[in-house]
Amino acid sequence: MKIVRTASAIAFGVAAASLLAGCSAGIGATTDGATSTSTSMTNIVKLSGGDWFNRMETGNQEWAAENDFTVNQTAGDDSSPEKQIAIISDTIPQKPAAITVVPNAPESIEAVLKRARDAGIIVVTHEAAGIVNTDADIEAFDDEAYGAHQMDLLASCMGDAGGTYAHFVGGLTVTSHNNWVKGAEDQASSEYPKVKSIGDPISSDESADTAYQRTKELLATYPDLRGILGAASTDVVGAGRAVAEAGKEDSVCVIGTSLPSTAGDALKTGAVDTITFWDPALAGKAMLTIAKKLLAGEEIVDGTDLDIPGYEKITQSPDSATTFFGTAWVDVTAENAADYPF
Numbered sequence: 001m002k003i004v005r006t007a008s009a010i011a012f013g014v015a016a017a018s019l020l021a022g023c024s025a026g027i028g029a030t031t032d033g034a035t036s037t038s039t040s041m042t043n044i045v046k047l048s049g050g051d052w053f054n055r056m057e058t059g060n061q062e063w064a065a066e067n068d069f070t071v072n073q074t075a076g077d078d079s080s081p082e083k084q085i086a087i088i089s090d091t092i093p094q095k096p097a098a099i100t101v102v103p104n105a106p107e108s109i110e111a112v113l114k115r116a117r118d119a120g121i122i123v124v125t126h127e128a129a130g131i132v133n134t135d136a137d138i139e140a141f142d143d144e145a146y147g148a149h150q151m152d153l154l155a156s157c158m159g160d161a162g163g164t165y166a167h168f169v170g171g172l173t174v175t176s177h178n179n180w181v182k183g184a185e186d187q188a189s190s191e192y193p194k195v196k197s198i199g200d201p202i203s204s205d206e207s208a209d210t211a212y213q214r215t216k217e218l219l220a221t222y223p224d225l226r227g228i229l230g231a232a233s234t235d236v237v238g239a240g241r242a243v244a245e246a247g248k249e250d251s252v253c254v255i256g257t258s259l260p261s262t263a264g265d266a267l268k269t270g271a272v273d274t275i276t277f278w279d280p281a282l283a284g285k286a287m288l289t290i291a292k293k294l295l296a297g298e299e300i301v302d303g304t305d306l307d308i309p310g311y312e313k314i315t316q317s318p319d320s321a322t323t324f325f326g327t328a329w330v331d332v333t334a335e336n337a338a339d340y341p342f
Helices: 006-011 016-020 051-067 081-094 106-118 143-158 175-191 208-221 234-245 260-270 278-297
Strands: 041-042 070-074 098-101 120-124 136-139 163-169 196-197 226-230 253-257 274-277 321-324 331-332
Touching: 041 051, 041 081, 041 278, 051 070, 051 278, 070 163, 081 098, 081 106, 081 143, 098 106, 098 278, 106 120, 120 278, 136 278, 143 163, 143 175, 143 196, 143 226, 143 274, 163 175, 163 208, 163 234, 175 196, 175 226, 208 226, 208 234, 226 234, 234 253, 234 260, 260 274
Parallel strands: 041 070, 041 098, 098 120, 120 136, 136 321, 163 196, 163 226, 226 253, 253 274
Antiparallel strands: 274 331
């Protein structure tokens, strides 16, 4: 199976030869059927600031310099889907060659992404497996496999006795986070019968302070809680802080997605046991590389090599022709955190 932007390929008819010969300018179809020579792309992420998306911006600018494009990153000052919709709407009239998007709630932006594509703008997404109105969605890995991997780490940390655990997500509508939850639950059910979830995932609103407050509440409500999994990059920081204040670093395992620059101190103190992540700089580069290939009329197929670590042989989802997976997760503890200086 393969995915190629048909409308864009038609618009590229005259310019295809020069692009395939190495021309770096993106060619995009305008609404009147003419071609433009925009070399601008816009990356729209979940939330402005923070180590995660600052790191993605670093990758954007490295890629832009290497490929002679201009890449602008933008986001709302909170993670509400409404603000992200407004930003995408405001971006469409600017007619960038492509937009790359990390959605807060993929289903909420389907309509506005369709508007962007109808306007001749290439759309590439991340953390939105199965989203409909995209030219391609690139994931660092299969979400449920990643969740299962985190459960393996948690179960190993908790030991043979097992116990109960809570799972934080950045928002209840964040598709990738909820897929990780399902992967973890399914893995516990099949492999670790002594590991039990306390119930539904808990939203941290992408805030370390919220994760901290809600972990304090959890520790009071569930005195025998043995584990916490975090999906947003700040979840383990807030949870680890509450666990440390309760003096339970040795009895409560805290594992989740984060970065060394975010959770490094907590790793050193033992408040957080292990973090897992994919490099957002490389994920940003993967989105931009796919956008450039589609602008050049190239096909994205099962096995495509994006020439980016972890994305050398992407695999196509059996459930969505436009969704592709890399193999790009890493595990970090206090022992190897220095190997990842971001």
